[in-house]
Amino acid sequence: MAIEGLSHATVLTIMSEVGPEGFEKFKTAKEFTSWLRLAPNNKISGGKILSSKTPKGSNRLKIALRHAANAIGNLKDTHLSDFFRRIAYRKGRATAVSATARKLGIIIWTMITQKTPYKPPTEYLFLDQKRKMKLVERMKKNITKFDLKPEDVGFATC
Numbered sequence: 001m002a003i004e005g006l007s008h009a010t011v012l013t014i015m016s017e018v019g020p021e022g023f024e025k026f027k028t029a030k031e032f033t034s035w036l037r038l039a040p041n042n043k044i045s046g047g048k049i050l051s052s053k054t055p056k057g058s059n060r061l062k063i064a065l066r067h068a069a070n071a072i073g074n075l076k077d078t079h080l081s082d083f084f085r086r087i088a089y090r091k092g093r094a095t096a097v098s099a100t101a102r103k104l105g106i107i108i109w110t111m112i113t114q115k116t117p118y119k120p121p122t123e124y125l126f127l128d129q130k131r132k133m134k135l136v137e138r139m140k141k142n143i144t145k146f147d148l149k150p151e152d153v154g155f156a157t158c
Contacts, residue, residue: 003108003118014108036062038054041054066101084100
């Protein structure tokens, strides 16, 4: 119940469909989401992706996770609702529901198999922040590599 958007009914569905021991049958979270029919079915030929639609088919757990994902889409200021809104802005609400349901499946599989509590990330590093961090790290690396001093670079020290 620590995951936002999950209700008692969703948790009961998870336990009735898979059970605590059932998660051990799946080696990875990818296998679990593929079994749920939430992972994209990439058709690749010659290195080119021809199709990446999620396969048809449904089960009770997939429906429950999609309902939970839809509820997450209506929440505000949570880690998963931010993810939902980013996907919905680019690809539409239906795709965002599937993507968030898949993310929920991965979170649940990780929680149960590794026996760890859910800890939502407090902050995200967006692409521009990641680029800045990489640039700063590269500059530090080059400064040490070339054994430069602040005077050589043009920094004035007082």
